[in-house]
Amino acid sequence: MKGLILCGGKGTRLRPITDSIPKPLIPIANRPLIFYTIDLLIKSGIKEIGIIVNEKNKELFEKSLNNKFDANFHYIIQKESKGIAHALLQAEEFLDKEKFIMILGDNSFQVDLEKTIDDFITSKSNCKLLLKQVENPERFGVAYIGDDKIINVEEKPKTSFSDLAITGIYGFDHNIFNACREIKPSKRGEYEITDAIRWMIQKGYYVKYEILNGYWKDVGRHQDMVEENIYRLSSMDEDIKGHVENSSISGRVILDESAVIYNSVVRGPIVVGANTTIKNSYIGPYTSIGKRVNIDKANIEASIILDSCYISSVETPIDSSIIGEGSIVSKENGLKKVNRLVTGKNSRIYLK
Structure with missing residues (x-):
């Protein structure tokens, strides 16, 4: 057949x-x-x-x-x-x-x-x-x-x-x-x-x-994707091969051998791809993080982060989100508090 x-x-x-x-x-x-x-x-x-x-x-x-x-x-x-x-x-x-x-x-x-x-x-x-x-x-x-x-x-x-x-x-x-x-x-x-x-x-x-x-x-x-990610992560077995330093790890974590976690709190189930760095952050359950991602000073939970993203100094939690490949999410210091966005066609942005 x-x-x-x-x-x-x-x-x-x-x-x-x-x-x-x-x-x-x-x-x-x-x-x-x-x-x-x-x-x-x-x-x-x-x-x-x-x-x-x-x-x-x-x-x-x-x-x-x-x-x-x-x-x-x-x-x-x-x-x-x-x-x-x-x-x-x-x-x-x-x-x-x-x-x-x-x-x-x-x-x-x-x-x-x-x-x-x-x-x-x-x-x-x-x-x-x-x-x-x-x-x-x-x-x-x-x-x-x-x-x-x-x-x-x-x-x-x-x-x-x-x-x-x-x-x-x-x-x-x-x-x-x-x-x-x-x-x-x-x-x-x-x-x-x-x-x-x-x-x-x-x-x-x-x-x-x-x-x-x-x-x-x-x-x-989009919400179906997030829910599907939660379902698949729920059945994965722990496999920590990468480097973990001065961090709290609990739950099922899958960490590629070339990925590193510094000074962070990680609560599984999560999966982290190759050549990804997580620093000074909280990564909550049901999050998948792709390859070549750099996360510093961020709070992320129940989200899908695609390859080659840069997420830094984000004060409010990122939850139930899909971050497209090569995206940059960061806080910009300036004289006034503003949201400065560069978006593609049919983007969805929810601000609080």
Whole structure:
């Protein structure tokens, strides 16, 4: 069986971070988000993996994944962002006539995927969806069930009469490609996968489901990224290899061998990347700090600090934040107390 991961979207809700890095490559606990999905596929026995990318981010994915996994990656370009069903059609030649698993690149799971796959392969179903009970189904595609199958699906309804969200793991056979060709664009101009699945239901194809009891998160917004970072850090084991001097360390801390901590208080779980220096600071739980970061006189908690950042003399705590690669956050001494900002497009700044 082959796997397909969709990574061709622009990640507009996560701008400006995604102006320079695709959403599935944003580091979560210092590993790109997509790495956890690839781990899941490989663990379930899938090593032929197609990745839907766009023309701008293909090289970034190749560089990030090269020689990192025991798997064969096939990069498939989606030239225009026209929805999941459109992206799926670009992979038809790669997937051929076999049943396959498709996962959205901005979703995160902890699930026994091998069991799910075995059930899909051995069943007579043409499609299998993993569903999850949620409190806010209007945010997602939802499924209506009956007679041990899915009888209808709806994309982000204004009012939902089902609390079963369609998660980002799908099992399909080759009939999904005919479905994708038959549907028309939605009001937002995209070819929706829910429309393709509804077409299959209406044509009498067997669309099966499984209720997911494990972890699932649609990592689409800034707060989702912070929460995902917390989740991943919570399961990491302590591994302090770097240099610690005159500092208080507690909780699970992962410190790269080339990283150093001086005169600081550190409360795990946290992870600190290579060639990073932390001085005279407090680093609180659920913080991931990338490579070549310099932190001096700062208070940081539950945040994601990307590579090559400089954070210095920040009096108020930095909490639940994402600091983009190469950013400078510092206090500037002057005659009057002011906020002086240099920001990129679609930045979000909250001052107190």
